[in-house]
Amino acid sequence: MADREYVLGTYDEEIERLGLQHRVWRAHMTDCWKRAGLSVGQKVLDVGAGPGYATLDLAQIVGPLGRVAALELSERFVARGQERLASNGIKNVDYRNLDLVKDDLRVNGYDAAWCRWVLSFVSDPGLVVAKIGKTLKPGGTFAIHEYLEYSTWQCLPSRPSQKAFIDITIQNWRAAGGEPNIGLVLPKLLTDAGFKIRSATPILFTIRPGDYAWQWPKAWIASSCKRLVESGEMDQTAADLLAAEFREMENDPETIMLSPSVLEVIAERSAEA
Numbered sequence: 001m002a003d004r005e006y007v008l009g010t011y012d013e014e015i016e017r018l019g020l021q022h023r024v025w026r027a028h029m030t031d032c033w034k035r036a037g038l039s040v041g042q043k044v045l046d047v048g049a050g051p052g053y054a055t056l057d058l059a060q061i062v063g064p065l066g067r068v069a070a071l072e073l074s075e076r077f078v079a080r081g082q083e084r085l086a087s088n089g090i091k092n093v094d095y096r097n098l099d100l101v102k103d104d105l106r107v108n109g110y111d112a113a114w115c116r117w118v119l120s121f122v123s124d125p126g127l128v129v130a131k132i133g134k135t136l137k138p139g140g141t142f143a144i145h146e147y148l149e150y151s152t153w154q155c156l157p158s159r160p161s162q163k164a165f166i167d168i169t170i171q172n173w174r175a176a177g178g179e180p181n182i183g184l185v186l187p188k189l190l191t192d193a194g195f196k197i198r199s200a201t202p203i204l205f206t207i208r209p210g211d212y213a214w215q216w217p218k219a220w221i222a223s224s225c226k227r228l229v230e231s232g233e234m235d236q237t238a239a240d241l242l243a244a245e246f247r248e249m250e251n252d253p254e255t256i257m258l259s260p261s262v263l264e265v266i267a268e269r270s271a272e273a
Contacts, residue, residue, distance in 0.1 A: 015051050015080060017219045022053035024216045028203060028264070029054065029116065029145065033061065035199070036143040036266045041065040042111040045135055047128075048072065048100065048118030052081025052093075058114065059090045068093045069107045071100065100128045107135045116145040119189075120173075120182040130193040138271040142195060148183030148202055148263040153217070155249055156256040161242040165234075169224060172233055183263030195267035205259035209250045217257065221246060 022029075038044060040063045049055045049070035058068045070093055072078050078097045085093050096106065101124050113132050119125040132142060150173075153166055173180045187197055207213045225242060228234035249255040 013223060015077075017223050018050055019053055020219050021216055024213050025116075025145070026057070030057065032143050032145065032264055032266065033058075033114070036112060036141045038062070038112050038114075038141075038143070043067045043069070043109065045105075045107060045110050045113035045132065046070040047113055047115040047132060048121075049077070049081060049095070050074075051077045052084045052095075054114065054116065055081055055093055055095075056084060056088060056090060059085065059093050062092065064092055066092060069110070070095045071098055071105060072096070073099055100131070105131050105135055109137055110135050110140060111137060112141045112143065114143050117147065119144070119186065120147050120180055121176075121178040123177040125179070125182060125186075126189045126192065129189045129195075133193045133195060133269055136269045138269055140269045141198070142190070142265075142267045142269070144186065144265045144267070145203075145262050146183050146186055146265075147180050148261040150180035150260045152204060152258055153260040154258050156258070159245045159249065161238065161245045164238065165221065165225070165242050168228060168234055172228065180260075183261075186263060186265060190265065190267045194270050196270050198266045198268050199264075201264045203262040203264055205257075207257040207259060209253060209255055213259070214250070214257070217259065218246070218250070 038058070038061055040061070042062050043066060044058050044062055046055045046058055046068055049072045052070065055068060055070045059066075062068060070081060072081065072095060075097055078095050082095055098105070100118070101122055113136060115132070119128060122128050136142065150170055151166060155162055170180050187200060190197060205213050207217070221242065225234065225239045229236055229239050249257070
């Protein structure tokens, strides 16, 4: 990250992609919240709120008697999130523009926290987890969706250009200071910060071209390839080959795609933390 923005960008195309991604994952997210005990009247932290897709859902769940603190690095995402909340008549959200690693989170006594695909991008995830723990009441819950093993993303049969793209994505991710396989160390980060793991569940989609979830990797490939070509990390020939292979996969109803695996964790802050 640089200049309080994201390596993935904050332009309109990325905001739209994030909205699509949210819709694909929304049912899994709300089911996770239900099992984490999120309910009316609670104070909930939305960690890395982005342009506010999950924030709006959280605000509606806790209702006017509850409160949501939406923590977000990008000023542009904050502005878009605030617009979305205002257009829906939501008044129980405080958007806060801050850096999760560098800044004081400025909240405490919260009932729950939610985090999706944020710890995999920050430079010091252990510090962020510890900070979130301090915002929660004893017994407060922390619900998380983070990538577990990114290289599970593959097609059956295998496609060489997709494998090369995934390798570039992982290298680029780590070069920017993140870790795409953060789920492998997430349970330890949580226990080190005084959390007790209530549940840990892997999620992996098996996707066919006609499935709505197919649009999630499709949008990511299109957006990411454009960014990688512009940055010089992928040449146009490789990008064109990947696009051609993806069209072939999409036109073959027998194609099976496995998604990057995600780890869902619901943790509870111990009274001693």
